[in-house]
Amino acid sequence: MVRLKNRWLLFEVIFEDNSHLHSSSSFSSSRKQEALSTRDVYSAIKDSVQINFGDYGVGCIAASISVKYFSPFTNIGVLRISRDHYHIVWGAMTFITQIKTRRCLIRVLHLGGTIKQCQLSAINYDRDQILLLKRHAELHDDNKFIDIDELFKQSKSQIMAMEQ
């Protein structure tokens, strides 16, 4: 028996309504907007596969696709798909222009063979975003910025909590 091999996609959702420069600084503003859940992202991707690749595409991916993680704060997520069909899912994600009622685009940040590498690059990405936030806060003399180390820890523990 050959074991089923997977691909792990780390992706980012960029929304039209918050300027992308502040895409992650929207800790407060995206709260007002309806936050997306893992389920919303999953169904958006599946619908897009249905539209672009038809029944055949959905059939191919249905067994193996699962969205393992999606953070409504940083708007990044991790998705698992069997190795033979990852290009279908990736292509479908490229064609997404809207999730629920919010216009957006999806960009793949990392494509890996194991979940570990995706987690590591997700942590790296989070760290960059937090540092960016800090620089923003400094530029605008915003003193109420929270402890960064605390944020680092939070993001790390959340991402590492993902399971195969």
Next chain:
Amino acid sequence: MFYDLNLPYPTQPNIAQQQTELRKRVDLLIKFGYQVVAYNHTITGKLDKANPINKLETYNDSPDSPSGKQQKIEQLSRITVVIEDASQNYGLSSTNNIISSYDIVAVQPTNEKIFQNACGTLEVDIITLEMGSRLPFYIKHGPVGLAIERGVYFEICYAPAIRDSASRRQLISNAQSLVRVTRGKNIIITSEAQKAMELRGPYDIVNLGTIMGMNQAMAKDCISTNCRAVVMHAKTRRNTHRAVVSFEPISSLKPNELWKVGDDKKNINVGKTDFKGKSKVKRIRLSKDDEEEEENEAEISQDMEI
């Protein structure tokens, strides 16, 4: 290094809204990791207006990178001439001042005869076709082979595929036939995005390329190496002598390049090309018939552009 060689320039650049929209798009391109962008100005009919493209000031104040490094993007200008009538003379030569004020020249042929003409003779860098709608003719091996030989590139714009489903079908079908005919050579993929939300990241485009029938390496070349070749092609067309030699004054040399003229800093009379300067001219790989002309232009001190 990733390139996006087709970002439509606003038709009325004075309107603030269009200007911010352009800025949004460029900001997003930087975020995605593109390093070169070309603003596109499309013209149907006569070339009579001067180049309207103003490059945005560099992004010095962008706090986008966490390391605090400056984020820069190289900006080019490009003109796309839509050719509808083969008999009309569009003046597409580098002697035309309007044409040579743009960095890149593209043509969009609208029928087969003009397409053949564009592949075979026109002095351009890019041949673009409206792939979001049905093409009025088949793309044939003959002219395409000629264009590949001449180093002219074909363009696929992906934004129509993101806009709506009907043009997505057409684009995939047209792109696949183009890839089949060219065997994946001499293709570039560009955005043609009217809005920021129509842009995609470089690796997403590589994956899109695999859907259009290329393999990953070919698709990656379409947004990097091939685009660089287009820019180089444009450069050699514009300001070189027979695409072999170009001239630059010694004063434009950077301090670390001064060894090329066989001298160090203090002896060089910056900005002046007097008789003494003439003797410092360095001649690099010239064939005999070029030599004579060389003498005439030797007043300008020269350096080879690599």
